[in-house]
Amino acid sequence: MNYYQALDFLNSLIDFSHIRNLTYSAEKFDLQRMRDLLGLMDDPQQYFPIVHVAGTKGKGSTAAMMASVLQAAGYLVGLFTSPFLFDFCEQIQVNSESISHEELTNQVEVLKPLLDQVKNITTFEATTAIAFQYFKDCQVDIAIIEAGLGGRTDATNVVDPLLSVITSISYDHVGVLGSTIELIASHKAGIIKPGKPVVAAHQVYPESLRIIRDTAKQVGSEIIEADKFVNCSPISHSLEGQIFKTDFAQPGNDTWDGDYGLGLLGAHQIENAATALTALSNLTKWGFAIAKEEVAAGLRYVIWPCRFEVVNRDPLMVLDSAHNVDSVKKLKQSMADYLGGYKILLIFGSSVDKDIEGMFKVLLPGVEKVIFAKSEHPRAAEPAMLVKLVRDIPVRCEVAENITEAIQSAKKQADSQTAVVVAGSIFIAAAAREVILNTQGGNSK
Numbered sequence: 311m312n313y314y315q316a317l318d319f320l321n322s323l324i325d326f327s328h329i330r331n332l333t334y335s336a337e338k339f340d341l342q343r344m345r346d347l348l349g350l351m352d353d354p355q356q357y358f359p360i361v362h363v364a365g366t367k368g369k370g371s372t373a374a375m376m377a378s379v380l381q382a383a384g385y386l387v388g389l390f391t392s393p394f395l396f397d398f399c400e401q402i403q404v405n406s407e408s409i410s411h412e413e414l415t416n417q418v419e420v421l422k423p424l425l426d427q428v429k430n431i432t433t434f435e436a437t438t439a440i441a442f443q444y445f446k447d448c449q450v451d452i453a454i455i456e457a458g459l460g461g462r463t464d465a466t467n468v469v470d471p472l473l474s475v476i477t478s479i480s481y482d483h484v485g486v487l488g489s490t491i492e493l494i495a496s497h498k499a500g501i502i503k504p505g506k507p508v509v510a511a512h513q514v515y516p517e518s519l520r521i522i523r524d525t526a527k528q529v530g531s532e533i534i535e536a537d538k539f540v541n542c543s544p545i546s547h548s549l550e551g552q553i554f555k556t557d558f559a560q561p562g563n564d565t566w567d568g569d570y571g572l573g574l575l576g577a578h579q580i581e582n583a584a585t586a587l588t589a590l591s592n593l594t595k596w597g598f599a600i601a602k603e604e605v606a607a608g609l610r611y612v613i614w615p616c617r618f619e620v621v622n623r624d625p626l627m628v629l630d631s632a633h634n635v636d637s638v639k640k641l642k643q644s645m646a647d648y649l650g651g652y653k654i655l656l657i658f659g660s661s662v663d664k665d666i667e668g669m670f671k672v673l674l675p676g677v678e679k680v681i682f683a684k685s686e687h688p689r690a691a692e693p694a695m696l697v698k699l700v701r702d703i704p705v706r707c708e709v710a711e712n713i714t715e716a717i718q719s720a721k722k723q724a725d726s727q728t729a730v731v732v733a734g735s736i737f738i739a740a741a742a743r744e745v746i747l748n749t750q751g752g753n754s755k
Contacts, residue, residue, distance in 0.1 A: 313411040316418040317398055323425075325433040339463035344435050347428045348468060351421075351439060354446035358388070359596070360469045361454050361589060364461035364498045365477025367637045368511065368582045371574060371614050372477050373454045375586035379608030380452060380593075381405050383600045388445035388453030390466070392434065395615060395740035402441045404448050406613070409440075417443060434458050435465040452598070460487050462500020472596050474501045474508040474531075475589050477582065479518040480636035481665065495521035507532040507592055509539075511585040514636060536588040542580045545569060549620050549648060551610075554580045556587065563591055566602050571610040575618045576644040583609060616739040618644045621746050625724035626652065629743055631736035633660065635668040641733055642672055652729035653678040657716045658696065659738030661689040666699050669734065678728070679706040683716035685737035713741040 311319075348355060363373045370391050377389040389403040399408040409417075417440045425431050438458075445453045455471070457464040479495050487494045495518040502508045502525050510533055513519040519535075526533040538559060545553040552572050558564045572583055587605070594600060616631045618641065628649070632641040645654065654677045660666050674680060680700075682693035693709040700707060710716035720730045732742040 311415055311419050313415050316415040319418055319422060320398075320433050320436055323431060323433045323436055339460075341463060341465070341468060343428055343431055344438070344465050344468050347424060347431060347435065347439055348442065350424045350427060351443060354439075354442040355469050357446040358450050359452045360471040361452065361473050361475060361593070362457065362466065362469055362471040362501050363454060363475040363477065364457040364464070364501045365475075365511065366480045366482050366494070366498070366634070367640075368477040368578065368585070369456050369475075371579060371582045371617055372475065372511070372586045372589075373456045374614040375574075375583060375609060375612050376590060377403075377406075377454045378612040379586070379590055379600060379605050380454075380598070382608035382611075383598070383604040385451040385598065386448065388441070388448065388450040390438070390441040390445075390453065391456045392437075392458050393736065395736070396744060401437060402444055404445070404450060409444055413444065414440065432465070438465045452593075457498075457501060460494075460497035460500070462497050464501075467501055470503060471501075471506060473589055473592055474503060474506060475511075475585065476501070476508060476522055477511045477585060478636070479513060479515065480634060482634045491515045491517045492521055494518075496525070498522075499525035502526055502529055502531050504529040505531060507534055509534045509536060509585060509589045509592065512537040512581055534588055534592060536581075536585045539563070539588045539591070540584050542584040542587070544577060544580055547575065547647060549575070549626075551575070552580070554583065556584075558591075566591070566605055568602065568606075570606055573610055573612050574614055575620075575648060576640060577647065578640040578644075579617070616736060616743060618648070619743075621743055622730075625721060625726070625728055625730055627720075627730040627746060628732070629739045630731065630733045631739045632669075632673075632733045633664055633735050635665055635672060638669045638672045638733070641731075645729075645731065649729045649731070651727070653727055655720050655724055655728050655730045656680040657683055657710075657713075657720055657730065657732040657738070657742065658734040659683045659685055659693075659713070660691050660696065660734040661687065661737070662691040662695075663689060664691075664735075666691065666696065667701070670700060670703060673733070674700065674703045674705050677705050679708065679723070681708045681710050681716045681719055683710045683713045683738060685713065685735060685741050687735070687737040690735070690737065713738060714745050717742060717745050 380387045402409040541557040682696040
């Protein structure tokens with residue numbers, strides 16, 4: 311088996327991410343399959359400490375910050391996230407290095423015979439199992455595991471973590487998780503384990519925090535609310551980065567008080583940093599030694615692509631993976647904070663099952679022009695459909711055959727006073743990044 315055969319095998323399994331308008335059913339999200347598979351593998355997830363991260367938005371950035379700080383502190387750190395942007399292997403990383411194509415192939419060859427004994431394993435379940443095995447093989451000191459969809463019935467929720475982390479909860483995947491914030495939050499809060507602390511990020515919806523608190527109380531877990539544990543306030547920002555100040559609320563935790571540079575842009579990333587710092591502080595109680603300068607290095611050099619990422623300067627081009635109403639509100643704020651003097655030329659593509667009209671109401675007012683494009687993902691919405699959904703918003707529209715054509719058109723139209731912003735889907739942002747950085751136009755430095 312070569313790498314591409316290994317990918318073909320993984321992609322031949324059941325893949326819910328490719329199903330339009332996916333809905334919940336007990337047989338689709340049955341954790342017993344995952345437990346049975348891992349049992350055949352000698353439960354690799356039990357061989358290293360874990361931080362389990364769930365939430366609607368900010369979970370990837372928060373996980374990346376935690377991993378970066380722990381790596382700066384000298385630990386060997388596993389990081390499992392999804393979906394991938396460019397290469398399947400980037401979902402599974404140890405100290406910022408993706409699992410190699412050769413190693414992934416080896417892991418698939420070992421896993422494949424086991425799937426004869428456990429039926430209906432999904433692509434995500436198999437990938438999660440491979441991540442656990444790889445982290446065990448690498449003898450990582452700790453792993454940061456990001457939940458895929460929801461939390462309670464997610465394939466990652468077979469772990470017994472040192473700590474659970476729940477980032478901002480908002481409306482997304484309503485067909486699977488439910489149409490109310492309470493239902494969505496109950497799925498996310500399902501990662502809370504008896505007797506193990508949970509860190510809760512600042513929640514936009516009070517109902518989310520209430521569900522998290524109630525669940526923690528029911529299972530006897532301490533809840534640590536990030537916005538009460540540490541105050542992170544912005545000092546300055548530019549397209550090169552931002553600086554914020556920390557003030558830890560409790561004596562004994564104030565050794566990390568001070569000013570920090572953050573490589574990720576946007577006020578919401580400071581909120582994510584507060585969540586990451588709260589979780590990292592708790593890890594010190596479990597014996598993880600982290601000095602202030604290591605916190606500073608980890609935050610300053612964290613990399614998390616397609617999150618208000620500047621990838622080109624002439625013309626100015628910014629990529630963002632905002633794909634629901636709440637994340638689009640954060641994008642709109644970042645555009646005001648960082649791009650206030652620019653006309654906005656928006657390249658937009660979305661998955662068909664998102665609240666597209668809700669996003670348009672927030673994002674399109676004030677935009678000079680929007681170019682609609684489509685990623686190659688099976689759930690991508692047709693650009694012609696997106697044009698129809700603009701309805702009464704006064705904005706000029708253009709349709710591109712693909713993301714390459716959209717980027718080329720935007721570059722021709724943009725002048726020194728124009729910022730090109732790509733948003734609407736992580737898949738459209740990833741496709742745009744690949745096009746931009748693989749041409750001579752990529753000049754973010």
